[in-house]
Amino acid sequence: MDSFELNKIMGAILGTCLVLMVTNLTAGAVFSPKKVEKPGFEIAAKEETASGGGAKEAAAPAEPIEKLLQTASVEKGAASAKKCAACHTFEKGGPNRVGPNLYDIVNRDRAVEAGFNYSAAMKAKGGKWTFDELSKFLHNPKGYIPGTAMGFAGLPKDSERADVIDYLRTLAENPAPLPTAAK
Known part of the structure; x- marks a missing residue:
């Protein structure tokens, strides 16, 4: 191998390095x-408003539940309630799961299902599960009762919520009468 061949090889290597360096600088x-x-x-996350009475106001449905129940469908409610079946049972004397049994829930006192350990927030809320209370809670559980252990996001659609409440109403030996719509 003569010196001319060696010069050509070194020149090719040097030329390649020069082209790579210029390409790198241009790309940079x-x-x-x-x-x-x-x-x-x-990370974009939905922010909740923190106003004076924000928790109850955030859970307020658009239309009164009394009016919505007049056109509610028990069949649609039963279908929608399947979302709840992962954590709740619906039959009389059914076991508690992650959530309590929901048989005869309408007009029942809050946090009284035997054998279920309710969160402190649910126990502190007190009162009865009226149609209106159920509607507000099912609309946004954590917004209506901050600190509740219920991890469900809620049912934002008024008609679906009314269907589920009407279905829950029928799960009793003596179902509560439908409330009359305010005119």
Whole structure:
């Protein structure tokens, strides 16, 4: 191998390095990354309002439940209640699961199902599960009773909520009468 061959090989290696360096500098100038203000990713999350009476106001449905129950469908409610079946049972004397048994829930005192350990927030709320109370709770459980252990996001659709409440009403030996709609 003579010196001319060695010069050609070294020249090719040097030329390749030069082309790579120029390409790298050009790409760095054209595709320069933006400097971030703070490191990490921003995760977009739905913010809840923290106003004076925010918890109850946030859970308020658009239409009164008395009016919605007049057109509610027990069959649709039974279908929608299947979402609840992962945590609740519906039959008389049924066992408690992650949530309490819901048989005869309408007009029952809150947090009284035997053998179920309710959260402190649910026990402190007190009162009865009236049609209106059920509607507000099912609309946004954590918004209506902050601190509840119920992890369900809620039923934002008024008609679906009314269907479920009408279905729950029928789960009793003596179902509660439908309330009359305010005119």
